[in-house]
Amino acid sequence: MSELFIRVIPTDPAWQPTAEAAARTVTFVAGLFAGPGDHAEAVEPIYYERITLIDGGEYTQDLFCPRCEADIGLDWFWELVRERNGGRMIGEPTIHDLSVTVPCCAAALTLPELRFEAPVGFARFEVSVRNWARGAWELDEKELAAAEAALGHPVTQVAAHY
Numbered sequence: 001m002s003e004l005f006i007r008v009i010p011t012d013p014a015w016q017p018t019a020e021a022a023a024r025t026v027t028f029v030a031g032l033f034a035g036p037g038d039h040a041e042a043v044e045p046i047y048y049e050r051i052t053l054i055d056g057g058e059y060t061q062d063l064f065c066p067r068c069e070a071d072i073g074l075d076w077f078w079e080l081v082r083e084r085n086g087g088r089m090i091g092e093p094t095i096h097d098l099s100v101t102v103p104c105c106a107a108a109l110t111l112p113e114l115r116f117e118a119p120v121g122f123a124r125f126e127v128s129v130r131n132w133a134r135g136a137w138e139l140d141e142k143e144l145a146a147a148e149a150a151l152g153h154p155v156t157q158v159a160a161h162y
Helices: 019-031 074-084 141-151
Strands: 004-010 039-054 099-101 108-110 121-133 155-161
Touching: 004 141, 019 039, 019 121, 019 141, 141 155
Parallel strands: none
Antiparallel strands: 004 121, 004 155, 039 121, 099 108
């Protein structure tokens, strides 16, 4: 069975909120899925011990270098993630080192700087909305700004389908 997610994450991969800020944000985000015809199976805070890859599942389609605009391809990225996880890809991969040298132009970058066709993130915290339905596909700029205010830190979102 497939699952659909909206994953709201801080823009700083290492940042984590207080329990109170996380609870405020979950309450706010859950309210976005409470209107007529709107639904979410679960809205919950998830804390990770280490920086974790927040991918888009089937929505993760392509990867480009932000410096030279070359198409790097996902095979290179997944091999890098696998190497940094001791050769395994079980569960949510943790990332101990965000630095990377891209194969196209040898630029020294960080993983969050890479340009994915569909958003991908790296975080130690997320508000996860699972199996949702509502009129708008993703959270809009106003909704993200309100989530930022509740959390106390800038956020972004990653839509995912597994």
